[in-house]
Amino acid sequence: MDGMQYLKIIENGSVVIGRDGRIEAVGAADSIKAVYSEASFDKVIDASGMCVLPGLVDAHTHPVWAGDRVHEFAMKLAGASYMDVHRAGGGIHFTVGHTRAAEVSDLVSSLSSRLKRMLRTGTTLVECKSGYGLELHTEMKMLEVIEEARRTLPINISSTYCGAHAVPKGKTVAEATEDILQVQLPKLKEYMESGAMKVNNIDVFCEKGVYDLTSTKSILQAGKEMGLNINFHGDELHPMNSAQLGAELGALAISHLEEVTDEGIAAMAKASTAAVLLPTTAYILRLPQPRARDMLKAGIIVALGSDFNPNAYCCSMPIVMHLACVNLRMSMSEALAAATINAAYALGCSRTHGSLEVHKDGDLLILNTTRWEHLIYQLGGHQELIRYVIIKGNIIYDNDRTMCL
């Protein structure tokens, strides 16, 4: 969209964050200084010669799992496709085996180090999916692990039930769908109603050989009736008409979309369904690149995600933005909007996150550079460029002192 080309940049600006963690003022330093001349602050950061950005929002990750898949990376480099590996019992199935067997404490500890890594790369709000259990016990275990991270880490989390990430071994699509509708979702509803769990979104991998359009529809509809936002994987490896289905169901977002059709793009634009594009996956799997330019032209709200998972091992939204610019042909302004305000929209959080505006959460980055574009331009340079990561007004990471994380 045109607006994504025009970021509002304030030269010599200041931001004031209140004790409630919300932004109280943002604007020219001179006028803020005048208004707050009598005020006392708990902490003042002199960001002269630096640059302040909204915290980054990662709209799609699978960060709870055990067992890496480095061996499959080698197979894929040698020519195996994602679905070749999946059909041979690897891929998601490999991770499901290890995650089912894993102790909660191990999953909490690996999730926590992954989320800290994301924080250090500037992510302050992240979507986290379940989906490596594919049965009641492990799906709930994964969601509880995400809840634990929410309780103990400062990073903001939007959580997603993704019990339909693959059809479990030994079950047909119909049997797996029935299990989700009759067993898993009712239990999840019970946990949500009792306050034991706060889940935000429902996801299905709508793909040939995984969940077809009919089963996807029934699962997403059931989730929506429970108050979950529809946010699912669609049109990744084959054109499935997932985009049209999502638009019809009022989906908040659809991810991947490498194979979306023109009709799908038009339907998503009309329904204000965000497209969460995942440049790391298209890059690693050598897929056709998602049609970001066509989507932007049609008026779709384009967001970005890292898709962190054992297939696409990348935690860094600055790298994702770089790939979005080079491979998806987005401008740097578009990529930043897609990794902040639009990603917040895809998670239903754009009223509180995604930009530096009064009343929003005081989540921001301070960069060791006067030009924000360096964060995208310097591939991998975020390690030195990000000086502070701040969430709700608290310094969570100080790169000079490597404090906290």
Ligand SMILES: N=CN[C@@H](CCC(=O)O)C(=O)O
């Ligand atoms: N495509 C489906 N799900 C993930 C991959 C998960 C996995 O391979 O473990 C994705 O978004 O890329």
Ligand SMILES: [Zn+2]
């Ligand atoms: Zn995914």
